[in-house]
Amino acid sequence: MLIVTAAVHSISFFQKPMVRNDAEKQLTDLITNYRFAIMGSVRTMNDFVRGFSISFALASWGFGVLDFALRRERAALLKRVALVNVMWLAVMTGVAGHYFLPRLRRFWRRPDDFCAGVGEIAAESG
Numbered sequence: 001m002l003i004v005t006a007a008v009h010s011i012s013f014f015q016k017p018m019v020r021n022d023a024e025k026q027l028t029d030l031i032t033n034y035r036f037a038i039m040g041s042v043r044t045m046n047d048f049v050r051g052f053s054i055s056f057a058l059a060s061w062g063f064g065v066l067d068f069a070l071r072r073e074r075a076a077l078l079k080r081v082a083l084v085n086v087m088w089l090a091v092m093t094g095v096a097g098h099y100f101l102p103r104l105r106r107f108w109r110r111p112d113d114f115c116a117g118v119g120e121i122a123a124e125s126g
Contacts, residue, residue, distance in 0.1 A: 002064030002085075009057045013050075056092070063088065 019025045031045045063085055070081055 002060045002067065004064075006057045006060035006064060009053065009060065012053065013057075059088070 017028055019028055031049075033044065035042045035044050067081065067085065070078065
């Protein structure tokens with residue numbers, strides 16, 4: 001499944017962003033052309049996003065290959081590898097929840113509000 005996730009995530013590397021209006025065109029132009037200096041190098045925001053995207057795809061691919069290579073090993077080793085997979089995916093889900101899913105930010109502040117947040121999302125989507 002991780003290899004499929006990496007493959008699907010990699011599709012964005014081969015597509016140009018679709019621009020639907022002037023505001024999106026301006027933002028796309030700024031993201032791809034506006035350069036700023038960070039720690040002695042000059043980069044665009046697109047460089048950073050692409051780098052993080054490639055890192056995520058490679059990590060997913062690497063964990064998937066590791067899981068596939070160890071599929072016939074003893075149960076204790078498989079449990080440890082599964083634990084590492086779960087921890088890595090939990091961290092990635094936490095980062096995504098914090099930065100990309102603003103409605104779930106309530107969960108990261110106070111865990112007792114998690115049920116209320118899930119109820120809100122379910123009510124909005126249903």
